[in-house]
Amino acid sequence: MKAIAELGYRPNAIARSLVRNVTKTIGLIISDITNPFFPEIVRGIEDKASEMGYNIFICNSDAKVEREEAYLELLLEKRVDGIIFTSARITDTRIADLRRHNFPFILVSRTLPDVQTDYVVVDNRAGAYLAVEHLISLGHQRIAHITGPKDASGALDRLWGYQKAMADHGLKTDAELVKEGDFREQGGYLATKELLSLSSAPTAIFAANDFIAIGALQAINEAGLEVPEDISLVGFDNIHLAGLTRINLTTINQPRYKMGLMATEVLIERIEGRGGADPVQLVLEPELVIRSSTKRLAG
Numbered sequence: 001m002k003a004i005a006e007l008g009y010r011p012n013a014i015a016r017s018l019v020r021n022v023t024k025t026i027g028l029i030i031s032d033i034t035n036p037f038f039p040e041i042v043r044g045i046e047d048k049a050s051e052m053g054y055n056i057f058i059c060n061s062d063a064k065v066e067r068e069e070a071y072l073e074l075l076l077e078k079r080v081d082g083i084i085f086t087s088a089r090i091t092d093t094r095i096a097d098l099r100r101h102n103f104p105f106i107l108v109s110r111t112l113p114d115v116q117t118d119y120v121v122v123d124n125r126a127g128a129y130l131a132v133e134h135l136i137s138l139g140h141q142r143i144a145h146i147t148g149p150k151d152a153s154g155a156l157d158r159l160w161g162y163q164k165a166m167a168d169h170g171l172k173t174d175a176e177l178v179k180e181g182d183f184r185e186q187g188g189y190l191a192t193k194e195l196l197s198l199s200s201a202p203t204a205i206f207a208a209n210d211f212i213a214i215g216a217l218q219a220i221n222e223a224g225l226e227v228p229e230d231i232s233l234v235g236f237d238n239i240h241l242a243g244l245t246r247i248n249l250t251t252i253n254q255p256r257y258k259m260g261l262m263a264t265e266v267l268i269e270r271i272e273g274r275g276g277a278d279p280v281q282l283v284l285e286p287e288l289v290i291r292s293s294t295k296r297l298a299g
Contacts, residue, residue, distance in 0.1 A: 210237045
């Protein structure tokens with residue numbers, strides 16, 4: 001009963017989950033099922049789960065922490081064998097509780113600085129560094145960055161990579177060139193309008209994800225400017241939309257299908273008691289994909 005109280009869930013939910021009756025079911029919490037970033041991850045998860053005899057129970061939280069809390073309780077009530085989190089909204093406290101009580105779970109595309117747990121991520125810092133270094137190699141110096149949410153570990157790592165690349169090349173990181181977004185098109189659109197209103201606008205923008213970059217592209221076009229003739233633009237993720245002819249976005253590729261495969265394999269090893277005592281923390285290498293949204297700065 002002490003464990004039940006510490007976890008803070010209704011007794012029937014946590015008590016039943018702690019019994020550990022095998023259901024051959026894995027819970028998957030996604031922050032936004034409409035986001036093209038996630039399908040490749042989900043496909044990898046489903047393929048590996050099916051191969052190993054497990055079913056997937058998918059929950060879409062719409063990036064709302066209260067929904068994620070409710071879905072977490074629901075999954076425990078359903079006695080899933082483990083949970084995959086692809087979301088940045090679930091609280092660190094809940095994650096730490098699951099870890100402390102040895103409930104199998106893994107994070108995909110996020111980390112927790114204060115909790116040692118299993119995760120699969122791309123090297124966000126290295127990816128951001130690649131993106132900014134590419135722009136610098138084209139002669140750009142006044143490079144803006146539209147970040148993701150401040151509470152998202154990946155967004156913070158991409159901001160770090162941007163700042164590190166600028167510093168390593170002796171370029172000043174101007175505070176007015178860093179705008180916070182929300183990983184969605186609207187955030188990129190609004191942030192870019194602010195950037196374009198500056199007395200000295202940027203010659204290039206590094207967006208923390210491709211959705212932000214697509215919103216930025218809309219704002220740039222509305223201002224009567226063109227990509228890359230007037231402003232170079234780089235995204236992050238390499239979603240399907242980024243490669244369409246109209247957009248043709250230079251971006252950072254995340255091996256999302258592989259991330260889903262690897263996360264599921266690690267989780268099932270935990271579920272079946274084959275995992276070691278130490279957390280499994282897999283960091284995959286990003287890749288710069290150069291398309292036509294970047295060009296050498298004139299002059």
